[in-house]
Each structure stands twice: as C-alpha cells, then as structure tokens.
Amino acid sequence: MSYNENYSFPNPETSDNQGLLFIGGDLTPQRILQAYSQGVFPWYEPGTPILWWSPNPRLILLPTEFNISHSLQKSLKKPFKFTMDTAFSQVIMACATNPGRINNTWITQEMIEAYTHLHRMGYAHSFEVWYENELVGGLYGLSLGRAFFGESMFHKMTDASKIAFYYLCKTLAEWNFDFIDCQIPTHHLQSLGAKIIERREFLHMLHLSLQHPTKHGLWNIF
Structure with missing residues (x-):
C-alpha cells in the first residue's frame, strides 16, 4: 500500500x-x-x-545489540517454543489485559481492531512464546521497510516477554533490519540494549530504512 x-x-x-x-x-x-x-x-x-x-528523544534497539543477561541465558535453555504470526489476536489481547494495565490500557478495542486489520494486510506481526502448548509470552508490532515498530509485549512466565524480544532481534538481524523503534525510553528496554537518540537522528534512520521494500505478508520461522 x-x-x-x-x-x-x-x-x-x-x-x-x-x-x-x-x-x-x-x-x-x-x-x-x-x-x-x-x-x-x-x-x-x-x-x-x-x-x-513523535517524542524527542526516541528509544531504538539495533537487532544485533540485544543484551542477553545471565538469567535470560538460563531461561533460554528451558523447553520454550517460538512462533511468528500464529496467534496475533491472542497476543494483542494478552497485551491489552496485562496485569497492572487493565484499568488504564492504551490498547483500546479500536486499537485492537485496527492492528488486527493491519495484521491481516501483512504489516503487523506477532512473536509468540509457548510452554507446554500454552501461550506464555509474546509481543506485536508493525513493519515498514527495514524498520520494526514495537508496540507492546506480555508475559505469564518469568522472562517469557524477554525471550520473545530475543527472538524478534535474532530474526530481524538475520533479515538485515536496521532498527527496532521502542518509542519512549524505559529502563527495562535500555537494560536489553536499547539506546536513546535524538528525534532528528531517528527520522533520518527511518527515512533510510523506508528506501527498502517492506517484508510483507505472514512471517514464517527462520
């Protein structure tokens, strides 16, 4: 489009x-x-x-610079299963009803419908983490050019959202994506390797990323 x-x-x-x-x-x-x-x-x-x-500054993470902590290394050894674009509706609903956000969520019903529509169009994507056939973590976002715009993530088991983020970075690095837009600075995302940049630099990076074609449609496991 x-x-x-x-x-x-x-x-x-x-x-x-x-x-x-x-x-x-x-x-x-x-x-x-x-x-x-x-x-x-x-x-x-x-x-x-x-x-x-359009905040200034902006938080981004380069896919190759994800920080794997010792505790996350241990969690990655557990028998989690990872998928992409297989449970988008479940992921966005889980993000919307994440504990602590239920009474003050920005993921409104209107937003859920809009991003689900974008998923069907091949622009919005979900990353899922499963444990014993149960969805225990995940995230979703939007892809344009070589940029991925992270929206929200959730977890029902310790480190499950971080594992989803790890696989997001691993996948995007293999696909030569330039950066993940994390939007607003948070200590949590900075601990995972995200860095703060000026909006002007972000917009320049975005302009360059949009010169490349969008990886459109359902994403499959690498």
Missing part, C-alpha cells in the same frame, strides 16, 4: 515538549501506515480523542 499525502501529519519537529503532535483523525490502515512512515504513533486512553506522538 502506498502512502497517501491526504493522511500526512504535521512536521514532527512541531510536537510539544511531551511529544504530542496531533489530536483526532482515525485509525484507518492508510492513516496508521502514514503515521509510522513519518515517525508518528497513536497512544491514547479510552474515552479520549486519538493522540498522535
């Missing part, structure tokens, strides 16, 4: 101090894809207008 200038957003440099760029609009596939192509993403709570953000 080509990007449509009718869905274009203001210059990200015009966002406020918190990174808020635009209020309103909708969550059609065209608008969401246009937003991500400009370094913008939706983030809002139920009952409020759709808020579109």
Whole structure:
C-alpha cells in the first residue's frame, strides 16, 4: 500500500515538549501506515480523542545489540517454543489485559481492531512464546521497510516477554533490519540494549530504512 499525502501529519519537529503532535483523525490502515512512515504513533486512553506522538528523544534497539543477561541465558535453555504470526489476536489481547494495565490500557478495542486489520494486510506481526502448548509470552508490532515498530509485549512466565524480544532481534538481524523503534525510553528496554537518540537522528534512520521494500505478508520461522 502506498502512502497517501491526504493522511500526512504535521512536521514532527512541531510536537510539544511531551511529544504530542496531533489530536483526532482515525485509525484507518492508510492513516496508521502514514503515521509510522513519518515517525508518528497513536497512544491514547479510552474515552479520549486519538493522540498522535513523535517524542524527542526516541528509544531504538539495533537487532544485533540485544543484551542477553545471565538469567535470560538460563531461561533460554528451558523447553520454550517460538512462533511468528500464529496467534496475533491472542497476543494483542494478552497485551491489552496485562496485569497492572487493565484499568488504564492504551490498547483500546479500536486499537485492537485496527492492528488486527493491519495484521491481516501483512504489516503487523506477532512473536509468540509457548510452554507446554500454552501461550506464555509474546509481543506485536508493525513493519515498514527495514524498520520494526514495537508496540507492546506480555508475559505469564518469568522472562517469557524477554525471550520473545530475543527472538524478534535474532530474526530481524538475520533479515538485515536496521532498527527496532521502542518509542519512549524505559529502563527495562535500555537494560536489553536499547539506546536513546535524538528525534532528528531517528527520522533520518527511518527515512533510510523506508528506501527498502517492506517484508510483507505472514512471517514464517527462520
């Protein structure tokens, strides 16, 4: 799908101090894809207008720079099974109902429907971690060019979300992806190897990544 200038957003440099760029609009596939192509993403709570953000600074992780801790190394030796794009609906629902986020989730029903639609179109993807045939961890995000935009992850077993993130990085590194957009800086993601960069540098990296074709459709195990 080509990007449509009718869905274009203001210059990200015009966002406020918190990174808020635009209020309103909708969550059609065209608008969401246009937003991500400009370094913008939706983030809002139920009952409020759709808020579109382009924060400065930005958090990214290079797929080859994932930090594997000693405890994670031990967890990786357990008999987990890893899959991609086999349980997208289960993953996004698990992220939306993650403990501690139930009463204040930004993954609204409207967001679930929008990203599920993008999954069916081949732009949104899920990474799943299974233990004894039970889904115990996972994440989902969006792919454009050689950039992956991480949205949310969950776990029901210790380190299961980190294992999903590890396999995400391993897969994207093998596919020569440039970076994972982690959006807003957090200590947790920084402990996994993510780094803070200025928005201007992020937008330049994104521009270069979008020069490459999008790996479109269902993703299969490497």
